[in-house]
Amino acid sequence: MVETPTLPIHEVASEIPPAPRGTPAWLRQIIAFAIIAVALVAFWEGYKALGAATGGMIPLTAARLPVRPDDKSMPHVFDILAALFKPVQRGSENTLLSFLLRSALFTWREALVGFAIGSLVGFALGVVFVHSGLLERGLMPFVVASQTVPLLAVAPMVVIWGSRLQWPAWLAVTIISAYLTFFPVTINTLRGLRSPDPTALELMRSYAASDWQVLWKLRVPAALPYIFTALKISATASVIGAIIGELPSGIADGLGRSLLTFSYYYVSGPEKLYAAIFGAALLGIVFVVIIAQVERMVVPAGRRIE
Amino acid sequence: MSHSSPVVSVSGVTKVFGEGDSDRVRALENINLDVHPGEFISLIGPSGCGKSTLLRLIGDLIKPSGGTVQVNGKSAHQARLDRDYGMVFQQATLYDWRTVRKNVQLPLEVMSYAREKREARAQEMLKLVQLEEFSRHYPWQLSGGMQQRVAIARALAFEPSLLLMDEPFGALDEMTRERMQMELLRIWSQTQTTVIFVTHSIPEAVFLSSRAVVMSPRPGRLAGIVEIDLPRPRAFETRESAPFFEKIVEVRECLRRDEVRVASA
DSSP, X not given: OOXXXXXXXXXXXXXOOOOOSSSOHHHHHHHHHHHHHHHHHHHHHHHHHHHHHXXXXXXXXXXXXXXXXXXXXXXXXXXXXXXXXXXXSTTOSSBHHHHHHHHHHHHHHHXXXXXXXXXXXXXXXXXXXXXXXXXXXHHHHHHHHHHHSOHHHHHHHHHHHHHHTTOOHHHHHHHHHHHHHHHHHHHHHHHHHTOSOHHHHHHHHHTTOOHHHHIIIIIXXXXXXXXXXXXXXXXXXXXXXXXXXXXXXXXXXXXXXXXXXXXXXXXXXXXXXXXXXXXXXXXXXXXHHHHHHHHHHHSOGGGOOO | OTTSOOSEEEEEEEEEETTTSTTOEEEEEEEEEEEOTTOEEEEEOSTTSSHHHHHHHHTTSSOOSEEEEEETXXXXXXXXXXXXXXXXXXXXXXXXXXXXXXHHHHHHHHTTOOHHHHHHHHHHHHHHTTOGGGTTSOGGGSOHHHHHHHXXXXXXXXXXXXXXXXXXXXXXXXXXXXXXXXXXXXHHHHHOOEEEEEESOHHHHHHHOSEEEEEETTTBEEEEEEEOOOOSSOOGGGGGSHXXXXXXXXXXXXXXXXXHHHHHO
């Protein structure tokens, strides 16, 4: 068989979107964050200044401002920042900042283990469900029910069981954290594993690929953007789970106890509670940023859900 | 050609979708077809004639309700397990987390080729479809025509004896489509692969094929087979030659005769 001579092909690949010139992405992120932070501080202080001027009333009305603008309810941002560098209590050598950092790190360790366990369980459930409609139909209602039961009711039970089984206290906290973590991962993993087109699956069938190969070469890579979205939700949830878990388990070194203690002493030092809240928030942000970084390394730019 | 044993042998095949339901569809009825080594066969007909269904039966993506499909002297099922055929769909169906190179290697990974062999084959295939310089691009960075060429490279990477193509150029514009047809003929002549090509374009079927298998709908069946003995290599001039138009007329007549027969029945 003799065939046509080769023709030059003049097709142009669509342009790869050029990287924005000048400021790198991470710097733009920080600048945007800083602008919003400044705006929030300005709003907070502006609200206080307004309240001071009107005696706590909404201007031109007889209505009170929803939150009292005094220093007890809303300490100055500067006071909150200043409190970070003062001793955590009278006579202590530790500043509030180092105390909070240590508490946050402690809580994060629990959250991290809980997150890891919860994510693995969540992923495994997603994989099981995509292969077995029967198990999905049978188990899914329980999975959903597990998330509607209030964590405040579940946490003490886990702690009690844990102590009966002579677990170390942090393990119960970790389980509670995992309990809050696995659900979004299950739902999103399942969704992601089902996302390939029928033809993408038929292609694998035409290669006589095994279920295992279909899972790892098609379903899981296709699910990654979904899974990472879930991991970001779960990261914040794992921190909440760890903080709540610390309360009934009597762990004194984490953010949970700090938040509780500072809320007891709110009247004498409200800025400490606010500082602790920011500590918890910061922990969540750091966690999510780390996961976003991992996602950047694992998922090609064209596929990220952003 | 009839002396060699057929690559594909379809005999007495019927396919009913939704068997047992009141709204079951008789997609194919009593299909008999032999495809010989090195042939380029088009399955052509209006939508609903079952041409894609027939292709998918040959590829063992679905099972027939009756009759037998043999590929390389084996059952279609065994042929699929033996990786006897490559498949190209209307959508390129590239995995968009893989680069072009990695997409071409996908079947080789599934079939446990050694890494060096995979790299070498992918290189060779991308050269064949003239996309070497795009090996590290991602699918979404390529035009539709280029994506479809990657899909062809992927289908041929493991050297199947049979290439099944389901309206592969259906989503492309007319100009790209004609260029892709030339490309495909060049690749076909270089690889000696047997091709079964589903299309609803009469000029496409005539330009490409050695035989056009004309099908008609409700229920899907063979209306006739048109031998297309236009000289090869076929080129742009082929499309403007008198014999080309004669063959187009012949295929069209075949389709119309069947319509008339159905209408008068």
